[in-house]
Amino acid sequence: xxxxxxxxxxxxxxxxxxxxxxxxxxxxxxxxxxxxxxxxxxxxxxxxxxxxxxxxxxxxxxxxxxxxxxxxxxxxxxxxxxxxxxxxxxxxxxxxxxxxxxxxxxxxxxxxxxxxxxxxxxxxxxxxxxxxxxxxxxxxxxxxxxxxxxxxxxxxxxxxxxxxxxxxxxxxxxxxxxxxxxxxxxxxxxxxxxxxxxxxxxxxxxxxxxxxxxxxxxxxxxxxxxxxxxxxxxxxxxxxxxxxxxxxxxxxxxxxxxxxxxxxxxxxxxxxxxxxxxxxxxxxxxxxxxxxxxxxxxxxxxxxxxxxxxxxxxxxxxxxxxxxxxxxxxxxxxxxxxxxxxxxxxxxxxxxx
Numbered sequence: 001x002x003x004x005x006x007x008x009x010x011x012x013x014x015x016x017x018x019x020x021x022x023x024x025x026x027x028x029x030x031x032x033x034x035x036x037x038x039x040x041x042x043x044x045x046x047x048x049x050x051x052x053x054x055x056x057x058x059x060x061x062x063x064x065x066x067x068x069x070x071x072x073x074x075x076x077x078x079x080x081x082x083x084x085x086x087x088x089x090x091x092x093x094x095x096x097x098x099x100x101x102x103x104x105x106x107x108x109x110x111x112x113x114x115x116x117x118x119x120x121x122x123x124x125x126x127x128x129x130x131x132x133x134x135x136x137x138x139x140x141x142x143x144x145x146x147x148x149x150x151x152x153x154x155x156x157x158x159x160x161x162x163x164x165x166x167x168x169x170x171x172x173x174x175x176x177x178x179x180x181x182x183x184x185x186x187x188x189x190x191x192x193x194x195x196x197x198x199x200x201x202x203x204x205x206x207x208x209x210x211x212x213x214x215x216x217x218x219x220x221x222x223x224x225x226x227x228x229x230x231x232x233x234x235x236x237x238x239x240x241x242x243x244x245x246x247x248x249x250x251x252x253x254x255x256x257x258x259x260x261x262x263x264x265x266x267x268x269x270x271x272x273x274x275x276x277x278x279x280x281x282x283x284x285x286x287x288x289x290x291x292x293x294x295x296x297x298x299x300x301x302x303x304x305x306x307x308x309x310x311x312x313x314x315x316x317x318x319x320x321x322x323x324x325x326x327x328x329x330x331x332x333x334x335x336x337x338x339x340x341x342x343x344x345x346x347x348x349x350x351x352x353x
Contacts (some may be wrong), residue, residue, distance in 0.1 A: 003191045005233070005235040005238070006043070007235050007238035007239045007242065008029060008233035008234075008235070008238045010238070010242060011027075011029070011233075011238040011239075011241050011242050012026075012027040012029065012213075013235075014242060014245055014253070015027050015200075015213055015215050016215065018082050018185050018186075018245070019185075019186060019198055019215050019238075020186055020188060020189055020193070020194040020195065020198075020243060021195070021217075022079065022194075023193030023194070023217055023218070024176050024217070024218040024219075025215055025216065025217060025218055026212065026216055026217075026218045026220075026221050027213055027214065027215050027216075028043070028214040028227070028232065029211070029212070029213055029232035029233040029237075029238070030103060030211075030212040030213070030214070030229055030232040031210045031211060031212055031229070031231050031232065032062075032066045032201050032210055032211075032256075032279070033061075033062055033173075033175035033176075033199065033200075033201030033202060033212055034061070034062025034063055034064045035062075035064070035175060035201075035212050035229070036175065036199035036200060036201050036212035036213060036214045037061045037062050037066070037067040037070070037138075037171075037175075037199050038062070038064055038066045039214040039227060040069055040136075040138075040171045040197045040199050040214050040216070040266070041053070041066045041067070041070075041085075042222070042226075042227050043214065043216050043220050043221075043222065044135040044136040044169050044171060044196075044197065044220070045135050045291060046220075046223075046226060046227075047169075047219075047220040047221075048135045048136070048167075048169065050132070050133050050134060050135035050209070051087045051133050051134075051135065051191070051263070052087045052088070052089065052129050052133050052134045052135060053069075053070065053087060053088045053089070053134070053135060053136055053137070053138055054088075054089050054090075054091060054120065054124065054134060054136075054137045054138070054157060054168075055070040055071075055072065055088055055089070055091075055137075055138040055139070056072065056090065056091060056092070056138075056139055056140070056143075056146075057072045057090050057091065057092055057093055058072060058073060058093045058095070058143050058147065058149065059071060059073060059090075059138065059139070059140055059143065059146060059147030059173075059186070060073040060077075060140075060144060060145030060146060061138060061140075061173055061330055063077065065081070065084050065085055066084075066085045068081060068084050068085075069084035069086075069087075069088045069327065070088055070138050071330075073145045073146050074145075079152070089118050089124055089128065089129060091116070091119055091124060092116055092119060093116075093143060093149065093151065093274055094113055094116045094151040094152055094155050095143075095147075095149045095151070096109065096112060096149075096150070096151070096152060096280075097149070097277070097278040097280070097289065097297075098278075098289075099112060099115075102341060103115065103353075105151075105152055106353055109152030109153070110152070110154070112152055112304065112346075113152050113154055113155045113158055114158075116155070117158045117159070117162065120137075120159075120162055121162050121165075125162075125166065130169070130263075131133060131165075131166035132166065132167075134166065134168045135168070135169060136168060136169035136170065136171045136196075136197070136198075137159065137162075137163060137169070137170055137171065137223035138173060138209065139156075139159070139170070139171070139172065140172075140173045140174075140176070141156065141172060141174070141177060141186075141187040141188045141190070141191060142176075142177050142182065142187055142282065142285060143296070143322075144175075144176035144177065144321065144327075145176075145321055145322075146320025146321065147287055147289065147325045148280065148281065148285060148286060148287025148319050148320055148321055148322070148325060148327045148329075149280065149322070150280050150281070150282060151318075153190075153191065153192075155191070156188065156192075156193045157191065157192060157193060160193045167249075169196040169197060169220075170193070170195040170196050170197070171195060171196065171197040171198075171199070171236050172186075172195035172197065172198045172254040172289050173186050173199050173201070174186055174187060174188065174198055174200050174222045175199055175200060175201045175202050176202060177285060177339070178198075178200050178202075178203070178204070179200075179203045179204060179244070179245070179248045179332075180203075180251060180252050180254075180283070180332045181203070181247040181253050181283055181284060181285050181329065181332065182255070182282040182283035182284075182285050183252065183255040183256045183259055183282060183283035183284075184252070184283075185248070185249075187197065187282070187285075190282060192219045196216065196217050197214065197215070197216040197217070197220070197283075198214070198215040198216070198219065199212070199213070199214050199215075200212065200214075200215070201213070203242065203244065203248075204244060205237065205240055205241060206240050206241070206243065206244035206247070208240050209236060209237050209240045210237070211234075211237040211238075211241050211317050212232075213241075239244075247333070247345070248332065248334075251332045251333055252332075253329040254285050254332065254333070254334075255283045255332050255347060257281075257337065258284060258334065259281070259282065259283050259284065259322060259337055261336065261339055261340070261343075262284065262286055262339070262343070263281065265343045266281070266286060266288065266328075267279055267281045267341075269288075269346075269347060269350065270288075273350050274294065275291060275292070275303050275353075276288055276289070276290060276291075276301055276350075277289045277290065277291030277294055277297055278291075281328075282334075283332075284328075284329060284330055284332055284334070285327070285328075285329050286327070286328040286329070287321060287322070287325050287326070287327055287328075288325060288326045288328065289322065289324060289325040290303045290304040290307070290324045290326070291324065299323045299324035300324050301324045302324065303324075303353055304320060304324045304325065306352075306353040307326060307346075307349050307353055308326065308349075310348075310349035310350075310352040311345060311349040313345060314345045314348060314349060315345065316342055316345040316346060318321045328342075328346070330342060
């Protein structure tokens with residue numbers, strides 16, 4: 001679609017107006033999340049003239065060769081595809097429930113944040129790679145495929161300090177969590193920073209059409225001809241995305257209201273069933289982690305899989321995430337009554353195992 005249409009312009013203008021940050025922005029339009037992240041890779045390398053990236057263990061950023069190099073969720077996603085793109089260093093994500101230091105991040109969030117920040121700033125940037133050759137840090141504000149993990153509130157503020165210290169760009173992968181999923185238009189808004197680059201896709205197409213977008217600081221832009229695609233900015237896709245954003249804006253309050261219902265019921269279930277080790281969530285994005293023993297936190301993949309099957313038999317479609325977790329991510333237009341029915345089916349599935 002190498003032609004202009006007004007809808008791609010209106011869509012890009014809408015994205016720049018609703019995304020975090022008061023600075024001037026530009027938008028690259030594409031067809032999927034992995035393509036949006038490939039654009040982010042190229043924008044950051046092109047603008048900084050730097051080589052390296054830092055990403056997080058547990059992250060999922062896509063399956064094409066550049067974004068796959070950033071992904072560190074499950075070995076099967078990389079099996080047989082070596083070599084991927086060079087220059088990516090993975091570091092621990094600040095998982096309050098399960099981290100290399102065995103810190104209880106719910107009780108001691110600052111200690112967990114300090115350990116991760118120290119790992120990046122001291123061990124990686126002072127011992128492994130030169131900070132002035134790091135183009136960007138890729139992150140998900142909430143780990144999606146990696147387990148629906150929510151970091152401590154102040155983590156991204158501290159990460160931003162490292163980025164500013166070394167003039168490293170921050171790239172926010174919102175592909176799974178943007179557009180109202182957490183009760184805000186962008187999930188990073190819960191953490192009070194404005195990333196340099198944001199990638200989006202999935203719900204942007206309203207479940208009807210493939211579309212992706214990369215929003216970035218205007219001064220990071222390519223030279224003309226450095227990057228392009230065929231179907232980005234497609235008129236129909238842009239129209240659908242505009243309408244999707246309009247609907248999402250109307251339903252943000254519904255997400256905040258239902259968050260209280262999901263929190264109450266899911267924490268009740270955690271107290272009731274000993275194989276639930278952790279419950280975490282924001283808005284309508286919830287993760288339930290299954291363990292064999294709450295003290296050892298040994299993963300219980302079998303029980304997780306049985307719950308998925310029992311829920312499906314009863315008409316509730318759920319999806320696993322992480323190693324032994326289930327994600328609950330209903331449509332943001334769900335009603336109170338529908339949510340209660342779904343939670344009742346979920347408990348019946350728990351009882352059945």
